Amino acid sequence: MNTGASIEDQRPGRALGAERLASALRLLRQSKLATLGCVILLGIMAVAVTAPLVVPSSVVRNVRFAARLAPPDAEHWFGTDDFGRDLFSMVLLAAHLDLRAALTVVAAALIIGTTLGALAGLVRRLDEPLMRITDIFLSIPSLVLAMAIASVLGRSVGNLSVALILVSWPIYCRLMRGQVLAEKEKPYVRALQTLGVGHARMIVRHIIPNTIFPVIARAPTDVGLILITLAALSYIGFGPGPYVPEWGSLVAAGQAYISQAPWLVIFPGLAIFLTSLSLNLVGDWARDVFDPRLRS
Numbered sequence: 001m002n003t004g005a006s007i008e009d010q011r012p013g014r015a016l017g018a019e020r021l022a023s024a025l026r027l028l029r030q031s032k033l034a035t036l037g038c039v040i041l042l043g044i045m046a047v048a049v050t051a052p053l054v055v056p057s058s059v060v061r062n063v064r065f066a067a068r069l070a071p072p073d074a075e076h077w078f079g080t081d082d083f084g085r086d087l088f089s090m091v092l093l094a095a096h097l098d099l100r101a102a103l104t105v106v107a108a109a110l111i112i113g114t115t116l117g118a119l120a121g122l123v124r125r126l127d128e129p130l131m132r133i134t135d136i137f138l139s140i141p142s143l144v145l146a147m148a149i150a151s152v153l154g155r156s157v158g159n160l161s162v163a164l165i166l167v168s169w170p171i172y173c174r175l176m177r178g179q180v181l182a183e184k185e186k187p188y189v190r191a192l193q194t195l196g197v198g199h200a201r202m203i204v205r206h207i208i209p210n211t212i213f214p215v216i217a218r219a220p221t222d223v224g225l226i227l228i229t230l231a232a233l234s235y236i237g238f239g240p241g242p243y244v245p246e247w248g249s250l251v252a253a254g255q256a257y258i259s260q261a262p263w264l265v266i267f268p269g270l271a272i273f274l275t276s277l278s279l280n281l282v283g284d285w286a287r288d289v290f291d292p293r294l295r296s
Helices: 003-009 017-030 032-054 087-122 124-138 142-153 157-184 187-194 199-216 219-238 247-255 263-290
Strands: none
Touching (some): 032 087, 032 263, 087 124, 087 157, 087 199, 087 247, 124 157, 142 157, 142 219, 157 199, 157 219, 187 199, 219 247, 219 263, 247 263
């Protein structure tokens, strides 16, 4: 009888992919808000993916001053901006740009943070230096640090993404380290050590799978937060120029005409609101799925 294998199969938190999927779908059916969030988010993501295919890139530089600040009508659903460009097309293209940037930032920060956090929790000699580095980043307000980095790198969505990655990874690092340290003290880990299960095998098959999901659970909410931060940085002048469609930049450009053309602010602002709201609703659902301890 292989006692080590038996204990491995009975370890806490082990769940088959089908069981986890069934639990996720059950929670989704039980929560109307989560269902609403998923529907809105899927719709926005579909728009973001297809926008470059259905909206010609020439619309960004198609300046028509004779048609500037036209109100919404059958031809221009969201009206036109101060350059006479179709605002609906600009909002769609901005959805592609902003969502891609936010997802890239969170994915990169998640990979960097979880890797360094796991190393800090597993390798004692790396714990102290890595935690002191994260303390340095966390001691500075993230928005201020992102502004400083973006001002050095220059105005572009790519540079803003790099700045936001640099200020976002320490949170995942801290969270992953705490999860790993807590998991290492659980009885099943000590039992596996007693039975002679290899250190590498225990890390790959047990510790990492049982610690990574609570960290991943916060990713959807963080995408919404990064989206708002990206728009805020663009709004105050750290974003791309007027020929790059971005929600924060569109709001900033429309602010000067808010009394005569309020649609310039309303429609990009509504896009930011709906996207961040749906991501937060999906984030709450993901938290319940991946980290049941936090379930309300």
